[in-house]
Amino acid sequence: MASLAFSASIGRSISPSNAMVSDKFESRREGFSLGKGTFARKRDPRDSMVPKVATQAPTVFPSLEKELAGDRNHVAWTSVRQERYEGELAVQGEIPLWLSGTYLRNGPGMWHVGDYNFRHLFDGYATLVRLHFENGRLIAAHRQIESEAYKAAKKNNKLCYREFSEVPKPDNFLSYVGELANLFSGASLTDNANTGVVKLGDGRVVCLTETQKGSIVVDPNTLDTLGRFEYSDSLGGLIHSAHPIVTDTEFLTLLPDLFRPGYLVVRMEPGSNERKVLGRVDCRGGPTPGWVHSFPVTEHYVIVPEMPLRYCAQNLLRAEPTPLYKFEWHPESKGFMHVMCKASGKIVASVEVPLFVTFHFINAYEEKDEDGRVTAVIADCCEHNADTTILEKLRLQNLRSFMGEDVLPDARVGRFIIPLDGSRHGKLEAALDPGEHGKGMDMCSINPAYLGKKYRYAYACGAQRPCNFPNTLTKIDLLEKKAKNWYEEGAVPSEPFFVARPGSTEEDDGVVISMISEKNGDGYALLLDGSTFEEIARGKFPYGLPYGLHGCWVPKK
């Protein structure tokens, strides 16, 4: 096979100065080199939507033949076709004039290096996408995040850091020994910030992943990588929750302690890089802490989940992935929910709950009696029926080989009821009939004004079966226990993100943004009305983008 090197036959990238947006469109026909031979773009109606953005050719990635092989490979699971793009999208429908600001979405978008194909969805190098809304117009852009891991892969044409499931191959035994030392110091762990993006209270925009070193500051306008976000405290540790709770006044996160199983709950003020400890939770099960991809808060409490899917030191050391990657399922260790008072750092409840598997908490709130005393904490999550196979279903091979079988494991809105009266047990039940959203459920958002408060609506990806991945957008009414679903045949929608209308008083008064990867390789940004859940506008990208994970909203100043 011809060498399909990462850096081979690429064009020059667009420099920020010439990546200016033009409101003029022109038809573009050019040759994209895909490594082996040249791919001359045939005339395509989509060309009319490719704006004149640059005088230089964009860096076009050579894609692996394997990745592109066959028509079956959905664009959602195909590496992004070029390093960067910027241009105005033609809009169908009407973008509300009040929608003024930038939606950023991060996610793994580049799944090969040299002729090596990554295995898992979460391994890909970060692709940051930008949708800028202004005066009813929509300017889109995407760009790779210049992490050390990504730059090293490009430079050396091989994997150089440990990703979610990938481990660089040591050249010899000595380098294997060195590798182990690097693993313990964190030097070999990736900084590929491919999971989410948050706007801190001070305006800095940070891309994140599970490793602390993978906290990278970006410019939300140019998508430039500005540098690593260095935590200036001496708390140490290598990992943190991929989903901190970020508001205008604080940044809260969990630091799992793998040596003395537990979690530090930490808080950072806007304008600071220093995290301060609010308190510590000791695990009640073992041998290690449970995976904390995310966690919820209420007005007065931080909720620390202790999931029986636990970090696994042996699996961290293994070169080949296990079915559960860096984790191990320990049903005998049980599941727990801990409630920490934000003001005092004291644990006010620690209850055993039924076994559970979740990536994403949706929200939590305090339940009060008629005297205003808090009697319980309610915490909702996208719960996979205590079934860990979802991790395996997110292998690229499984995602890419969909032939119409119904293989997506069932999931539900898992509602934890955590009593604060000293009881030893909490409950976990479905908040509504999971059939309402096709028994698929993940990638959620809420109106951020309801963070930690009693709320009614959650937006998420649901399922229209048969499917191998969540393929609908769903608006869940937790009061009426009903869902409204959006579906388009063959489409893979990304996390629906709610943006409230300024001045709104109703919880669902706003829009929901998602990006759709279509069956035919195309893609578009979609706006749904937050209340009716009907389409109000879409803006077509010049080409379909890979699936992305989480986003944030940067309002216009």
Ligand SMILES: CC1=C[C@H](O/C=C(C)\C=C\C2=C(C)CCCC2(C)C)OC1=O
């Ligand atoms: C989900 C999700 C996966 C992705 O994770 C990325 C990495 C690099 C994770 C690495 C690790 C663990 C998942 C467990 C413990 C060790 C370590 C190797 C850091 O990011 C996501 O959000």
Ligand SMILES: CC(/C=C/C=O)=C\C=C\O
């Ligand atoms: C994409 C995903 C789960 C999908 C399950 O149905 C999880 C992403 C984690 O960040």
Ligand SMILES: [Fe+2]
């Ligand atoms: Fe996530």
